[in-house]
Amino acid sequence: MRTMKKIKAVVLAAVAVAGLTLAAAPAAQASPCEAGGGGLYICEYGVTDHALPGGHKEQFIVGTDNAMWTRHTMDGKWSGWVPLGGVFQGRIYVQERPEPDHPYAVIVYGAGPGGKAWGTKRLAPGLKWTPFFCLQCGG
Template sequence: MAGLAVAATPAQASSCKRGGGVYLCEYGVTSYKLPNGTKQEFVVGTDRAVWTRWTDSDGDWSGWMSMGGRAWSPARAYDYETSDPWSFRVFYYDETGEYWGRNRDHDGNWSSWIRYELPLNG
């Protein structure tokens, strides 16, 4: 998670620490619970990228991984238009108010960041 703390924090933002990484406090931490009880967390790093980590079946946390992006809002997660309980979307708004999302599929693979015209749900 070295890249999470490398960039300078904006003057108006303070940074917080969690699980060995640093993120922008003002955007908080978003947690998403998967059907098997494991969790995935999302934060906006000081580089404004979305970062994630997750638990395994024993409850141990992974290291932080950058998902990229350029967030100017909290990174949020929700179930989008799918019946698969393992699939969800993480999204943020950029500095111009554009809505960006990445979709997770059943197997844990992520799409690229996609700019949407409007939030489709949530």
């Protein structure tokens, strides 16, 4: 639990320093765009790119179902889109969070219900994502 509180504090500090607002765009104004590979996302939220070790890449979007989706490259080709879940109302952000035994750990987050930041963590490429957790819900 102590580690999760530290993660929340660091991510919130990064959001504040970067001046990022997790404002929600009204769903009624949302329009769909194609993200390649058949993925549809909410245009206003954009596509978030992230560089992985070894020259690989990954992308994150908020699909037209308001869930977070991701895909990655392998041998120069994009994988299919995979749902991570959640309910998001804005752009997705990636923050690298290296740990002593996990130098490629990341947290991916965005504005969820009530405009609060919700995220998921992965210790290394290819490993599972944690369940979503609220970064601004206290406790």
